[in-house]
Amino acid sequence: MEEIKLLKGNEAIAYAAIRYGVDGYFGYPITPQSEIMETLIKERPWETTGMIVLQAESEIAAINMVYGGAACGKKVMTSSSSPGISLKQEGISYMAGAELPGLIVNVMRGGPGLGTIQPSQADYFQTVKGGGHGDYKIIVLAPNSVQEMADHVALGLNLAFKYKNPAMILSDGVIGQMMEKVILPKQCQRKTEREIRKSYPWATLGKSKSCKPNIITSVELDSFLMEARNLRFQKKYRTIEKNEVLYEEFFCDDVEYLIVAFGSAARISQKAVEIARGIGIKAGLFRPITLYPFPMKKLNSYKEKLKDILVVELNAGQMIEDVKLAVECKIPVKHYGRFGGIVPTPQEILEKIKNEINK
Amino acid sequence: MQYEIIISGFGGQGILFMGKILTYAGLLEGKEITWYPSYGPEQRGGTANVTVILSNKRISSPILNEYNTAITLNQPSLEKFEKTIKSNGTLIYDKYGITKMPTRKDIQIFEIDAINSSIKEGNSKMFNMIILGGLIKVTKIVKIESITNSLKKTIQEYNQKFLSMNQYAILKGMNLIKKIK
Numbered sequence: 001m002e003e004i005k006l007l008k009g010n011e012a013i014a015y016a017a018i019r020y021g022v023d024g025y026f027g028y029p030i031t032p033q034s035e036i037m038e039t040l041i042k043e044r045p046w047e048t049t050g051m052i053v054l055q056a057e058s059e060i061a062a063i064n065m066v067y068g069g070a071a072c073g074k075k076v077m078t079s080s081s082s083p084g085i086s087l088k089q090e091g092i093s094y095m096a097g098a099e100l101p102g103l104i105v106n107v108m109r110g111g112p113g114l115g116t117i118q119p120s121q122a123d124y125f126q127t128v129k130g131g132g133h134g135d136y137k138i139i140v141l142a143p144n145s146v147q148e149m150a151d152h153v154a155l156g157l158n159l160a161f162k163y164k165n166p167a168m169i170l171s172d173g174v175i176g177q178m179m180e181k182v183i184l185p186k187q188c189q190r191k192t193e194r195e196i197r198k199s200y201p202w203a204t205l206g207k208s209k210s211c212k213p214n215i216i217t218s219v220e221l222d223s224f225l226m227e228a229r230n231l232r233f234q235k236k237y238r239t240i241e242k243n244e245v246l247y248e249e250f251f252c253d254d255v256e257y258l259i260v261a262f263g264s265a266a267r268i269s270q271k272a273v274e275i276a277r278g279i280g281i282k283a284g285l286f287r288p289i290t291l292y293p294f295p296m297k298k299l300n301s302y303k304e305k306l307k308d309i310l311v312v313e314l315n316a317g318q319m320i321e322d323v324k325l326a327v328e329c330k331i332p333v334k335h336y337g338r339f340g341g342i343v344p345t346p347q348e349i350l351e352k353i354k355n356e357i358n359k
Numbered sequence: 360m361q362y363e364i365i366i367s368g369f370g371g372q373g374i375l376f377m378g379k380i381l382t383y384a385g386l387l388e389g390k391e392i393t394w395y396p397s398y399g400p401e402q403r404g405g406t407a408n409v410t411v412i413l414s415n416k417r418i419s420s421p422i423l424n425e426y427n428t429a430i431t432l433n434q435p436s437l438e439k440f441e442k443t444i445k446s447n448g449t450l451i452y453d454k455y456g457i458t459k460m461p462t463r464k465d466i467q468i469f470e471i472d473a474i475n476s477s478i479k480e481g482n483s484k485m486f487n488m489i490i491l492g493g494l495i496k497v498t499k500i501v502k503i504e505s506i507t508n509s510l511k512k513t514i515q516e517y518n519q520k521f522l523s524m525n526q527y528a529i530l531k532g533m534n535l536i537k538k539i540k
Contacts, residue, residue, distance in 0.1 A: 006383050006392070032398060117398070178421050179379065179394035181386050264421075270419030345424035 003184045009149040009175040012182050013079065013105055014039035016150035020157065021188035022103075023074035024052040026065035030081045032173040033107035033116040037079070049190055059084040063091030063104070070100035073203025075157050079105035082123050083114055083174075084184040085131075090303040093132025094167055095138070096233075097218025101160035103153065104138075107176035110341035118341025119173030121263060122319035127170050128292045135230055137237045139244065140291040142262040146180035148289075154185065161196045163202070163240055170291060172314065174264035174343060181214040246289035247298060251277060255284030257353060258302060260323050261312040262288050264343070269312045271346035276353055283353055291319070299326035308332040310356060312349055315339050360415055362500050363423055366439055366490075368432025368456065373487030377410035380491060383513055384505035385413040394431075395421040406435050413500055428498055430490060432456045451493060451536070468540040469497050469526025475536055477479035477528070484526035503529070 007015065017025060027037045037055060047052035056062035063076045069076035078215060085106045106121050108123050110116040127140050139159045141152045147169060156167040196203055204214045218226055220226040252258070252272055258278075260271040265358035266287040287304075288295050304308065308331050311320040317335045324333045336352045338344045364381070366374050374397050382394040391414045397407050411427075412418050421517040428449040431437040435455040444450055446465045455474035495501060510525050 004386070006379070006386050006394075173398065174395065174421065177396060177398045179382060179392075180418075268420040268422055271423075273464055274419055343422055345422060346420050347424040 002186055005182050005184060006179055007146055007150075008035055008177055008179050009085040009146045009171060009180045010107065010144070010177070011039045011170070012146045012150040012184075013153055014043065015182075015184050016153040017077060018043060018045045018049060019185050019187050020050055020154045021049060021190040022077055022153070022157070023138075023190055024054070024065070024069045026054050026056050026062040026069070026075040026076070026078050027203070028056050028062050028080065028084060030059075030060045030084045032109055032119070032176050033079050033081045033105065035176070036107075049187070051190065052287075059087040060091065063095075065089040066102045066104070067091055067095055067098070067100060070095065070102040071098070071204050073102075073191075074204065075101075075161075075191070075201035077103035077105065077153075077157070078243065079107065081107050081109045081117075082111050082120070085123060086126070086249060089126070089132040091132075093134055093136060093191065094139060094218050095166045096132070096136035097134060098216050099233075100216065101157070101164055102166050102168065103156045103160060104166060106171065108170065108172040110339065116341035117173070119343055120312060120339060121172055121265060121314040122316070122318070122339060124291065124313070124315060126169055128159040128319075128322070129295070136233065137165075137240070137292055139163070139165060139240065140295075141167065141172050142170050142291050143175060143290060144177065144263050144287065146178065148183050149175060150184060152181050159240075159244060163216045163236055164202070165236070165240075168264070172264050172339075174267075194264050218270065228282060230350065241293040241296075244290060245293045245295045245298070247295040248287045248289060249283075250285040250287075252280055252284040252286060256306070257310070257357060258284050258286055258306055259310050259349070259353070260286045260288070260299070260314055260319070262291060265312045265314055268344060268346055269349055272291035272349035272353065275346060281353065281357065288319075293316065294322045294326065296322075296326045299323060303327040303330040306331055308334060308356070310334045310336060310352065312344070312350060312352075313337045314343060361418070362413045362428075362498075364411045364428045364430070364494075364500075365408055365423075365426045365443070366411070366430040366432075367406060367436035367440055368428045368430075368453075370407040372407070372432060373484070374407050374432070375409050377487040377491050378411045380488075380506060380509050380513060381494070382411050382413075383502065383509040384501040385404070385411075387505045387508050387512075388501055390414060391416060391418050393418050393421040406433065406439075408436070408440075425466075428494070430494060432490070434458050436463060447500060451490070451497070453490065464540075465515035467497075467538065469493065469536050470539050471532065471536045473535065474534065476531065480531070482524070485524065486503035488525045489532035489535060493536035494532075496533040496536050497538075
């Protein structure tokens, strides 16, 4: 049955994972996302659905457990915050190279280094442009509410299995720590081994006499074969870019001044847009929900209609590069950012809009 | 209608819990809700605050720069948040917690002697529920029954025997709060 609860974003991820029939969670605690594992441990899903919850000895161990679980065709996930996600990058690159599905949650905090525990969006480049080595992409979802934190668990894992590719929920301390109303999905059964064999013939579940062995690896020492593999990856990425773009628009029908923002920055910008509309400024908000694939085509269509665009982020200017690419630099793209754990208020963004308009 | 509240005081005073009870009461009344805490190292010893928004429509920003009501339970909180109250808004402060009186003329100001009262009652942990009682008395943002149900649901997990104590504290707060201006 569906259930309405008052939950933190982090707690919503944990409940959604259990209900979506996730097979295993492997993690290592770090603020501001520790409630994910805490909630899983409190709920004891190993007694109900059979889901494994394991505190690994490190972030690196956790991502490699995800690699192992995914290689067996299991729905597996890990979570961390910025410094911990940096540690996981090698594993994520290996998963992308071995074409393994899996879900990684990053509840971002201010960096660089150990930084601060307060909210930030400074891992956009790391997540969307690579992070680990090699020509690979991961599917990146940017929830902006507690409900979406829950919904994106299923969405992320579905996309990960559809494309045999890691997916990441890129959230931050605001969404992870805030409480909102959540409608949790009804309880799904975990896939049985027989179902996994049938759905994922590539999974390494032990070899029977009648079939060839499945090998999961990212290594290929023959460069020609490795190039062919890369070409196949690129083809897959183009398919993802064509089919899986998600975005949301507020007040965009008659927009004269557009803000582009994701996640928590989009929530705050939305308020700024609401106030602006109240005082007669035709502001609007464009929110990419998928950061990879980025909504290039839709944003491109704005270059004819607008004089300029404002990108609001909790960083020094990262997504702005993709917005510039999307509009082919045909119109000026401005930036407003606070960083290091400082979250801007709606008023700050409104002032920025007013200043830009009066220029 | 959207109602925006900031509750601020020392870490450990039960501010986040008070906000949660209020938020859950809003949920039980079918409202849209957000609860956003300061979750930094200030939770123990320093100042802590929580923003609670109750609304009839989808809530945009959980982070605000002005509020309908500010509850300030110590002097630093009063200094920080008195100026963020909307004109005709409400300020509630704890008598024991502040040293300098608020100065705004365009807002309603209420005083509640919650710390002293909870100590007199022999249970300083009642403090936050006394404040919550005062808040709903003067703002009427949620019904008292919703607060009771919210408490029932929230403390169920821990210990139901604390329910009557909390309810008593809420009623106490409703009687204690007094208008200054």
